Amino acid sequence: xxxxxxxxxxxxxxxxxxxxxxxxxxxxxxxxxxxxxxxxxxxxxxxxxxxxxxxxxxxxxxxxxxxxxxxxxxxxxxxxxxxxxxxxxxxxxxxxxxxxxxxxxxxxxxxxxxxxxxxxxxxxxxxxxxxxxxxxxxxxxxxxxxxxxxxxxxxxxxxxxxxxxxxxxxxxxxxxxxxxxxxxxxxxxxxxxxxxxxxxxxxxxxxxxxxxxxxxxxxxxxxxxxxxxxxxxxxxxxxxxxxxxxxxxxxxxxxxxxxxxxxxxxxxxxxxx
Amino acid sequence: xxxxxxxxxxxxxxxxxxxxxxxxxxxxxxxxxxxxxxxxxxxxxxxxxxxxxxxxxxxxxxxxxxxxxxxxxxxxxxxxxxxxxxxxxxxxxxxxxxxxxxxxxxxxxxxxxxxxxxxxxxxxxxxxxxxxxxxxxxxxxxxxxxxxxxxxxxxxxxxxxxxxxxxxxxxxxxxxxxxxxxxxxxxxxxxxxxxxxxxxxxxxxxxxxxxxxxxxxxxxxxxxxxxxxxxxxxxxxxxxxxxxxxxxxxxxxxxxxxxxxxx
Numbered sequence: 001x002x003x004x005x006x007x008x009x010x011x012x013x014x015x016x017x018x019x020x021x022x023x024x025x026x027x028x029x030x031x032x033x034x035x036x037x038x039x040x041x042x043x044x045x046x047x048x049x050x051x052x053x054x055x056x057x058x059x060x061x062x063x064x065x066x067x068x069x070x071x072x073x074x075x076x077x078x079x080x081x082x083x084x085x086x087x088x089x090x091x092x093x094x095x096x097x098x099x100x101x102x103x104x105x106x107x108x109x110x111x112x113x114x115x116x117x118x119x120x121x122x123x124x125x126x127x128x129x130x131x132x133x134x135x136x137x138x139x140x141x142x143x144x145x146x147x148x149x150x151x152x153x154x155x156x157x158x159x160x161x162x163x164x165x166x167x168x169x170x171x172x173x174x175x176x177x178x179x180x181x182x183x184x185x186x187x188x189x190x191x192x193x194x195x196x197x198x199x200x201x202x203x204x205x206x207x208x209x210x211x212x213x214x215x216x217x218x219x220x221x222x223x224x225x226x227x228x229x230x231x232x233x234x235x236x237x238x239x240x241x242x243x244x245x246x247x248x249x250x251x252x253x254x255x256x257x258x259x260x261x262x263x264x265x266x267x268x269x270x271x272x273x
Numbered sequence: 274x275x276x277x278x279x280x281x282x283x284x285x286x287x288x289x290x291x292x293x294x295x296x297x298x299x300x301x302x303x304x305x306x307x308x309x310x311x312x313x314x315x316x317x318x319x320x321x322x323x324x325x326x327x328x329x330x331x332x333x334x335x336x337x338x339x340x341x342x343x344x345x346x347x348x349x350x351x352x353x354x355x356x357x358x359x360x361x362x363x364x365x366x367x368x369x370x371x372x373x374x375x376x377x378x379x380x381x382x383x384x385x386x387x388x389x390x391x392x393x394x395x396x397x398x399x400x401x402x403x404x405x406x407x408x409x410x411x412x413x414x415x416x417x418x419x420x421x422x423x424x425x426x427x428x429x430x431x432x433x434x435x436x437x438x439x440x441x442x443x444x445x446x447x448x449x450x451x452x453x454x455x456x457x458x459x460x461x462x463x464x465x466x467x468x469x470x471x472x473x474x475x476x477x478x479x480x481x482x483x484x485x486x487x488x489x490x491x492x493x494x495x496x497x498x499x500x501x502x503x504x505x506x507x508x509x510x511x512x513x514x515x516x517x518x519x520x521x522x523x524x525x526x527x528x529x530x531x532x533x534x535x536x
Contacts, residue, residue, distance in 0.1 A: 013408075017404065035433060069388065101380075129317045133401075251437065253442060254403065255403050255406055257446075258407040260446045261407070262411070266448065
């Protein structure tokens, strides 16, 4: 029996990989879903968007790439559905050049689904280098950084952009973050221009963003796959995040169980020595 | 002069930018905007430097047949394939924009090759983290034990229905430990240690029900409390420290005490 306890601390890593793979794949294959009760900070973000008057401008910043796609792409789809359903106007840009096309793909998908028109209901600005400098210049005049959209159409030729010049004309900024760009948004757009901000982030960096939420520097926080699933629930369009949440729950339980089993083995071995 | 001129440029630029923040009138008010424009242009050129360094590094690997040189060759070939197709797109794509994801080949390249590759690389982390957590996350001392417990509580408390699973996880683990304590006790002759093991085993078995009920009722709240109070306090301390460190380092660079950037 003692040997059994000792073996608990020496499970082969291939067995762990197999268990994790089964735990991740099975719920996705069966499209299983768990009942989701949105977190307060996600509801806060949802309520803020709900409170915006029709045709307000919303700036969405794509600050992630494919490595964070499973968490942030469903979040973007849910946010876009909500924003378009509210008849808000969307301006999209990005600070991660390799991820910017992900934003555009989502924007075009949802715009098509909701019957929105380019240049009237939404536009895509693309990428410019120099994160802090871009953010500061956006506070003065958007055209000083983006004279045209990604198709080289001058901004003044887009009907929705004619009266949008800087943060004063933007009701809300939504940053989807996989790194530290969210900190820059808070430091430059919020602290200097008092821009209202909602941050959506990967689970890894969500704890870094909590201080901004508690200090009132951001008006909502959508953290990780859980946040994305919460938002999908709030906009009543369950999607990949809601399905992925089952896998994440299973894997969390597995990891906790494995950690504790590893410690049982460690404890038994240490007692023997 | 090789050192003095860059030091003078750094001092003047840094000083002017600080002044511009406090005096929003001409000529200082527009200075920051001008500097920002320059910064954006310089940032663009740093990409060219990056590409140059990347290609040279990998080309040297291929030339000297260093280990894993075929990967370096694959990188160079992929770079030029994408670059040349980008040039082609400038001429033939309707948007004349090689970086538009609507440019057919680049869109295909991006969606079908780049995105799955990058996502796969990151997805592997789930397996490594599970294995590493199992191997390395040990309750060796009081600090690591506290970390372990709070991590377990947050991991279970922040997922939907985590509170439903937590009592079972706790129950099975308690049962395992209790069985272990009883086995150890049975192997010992009568004495303090034997009774201690029996007491610990009984205590664990008795704790299963009340602790399970407690987890069921309060786990999400406990997880939220950990995230909002101790986690936030530590994070805020780190943030303030980082900000003060950043200010100190910036001042050292502006006044020329810190010169490592010149090397």
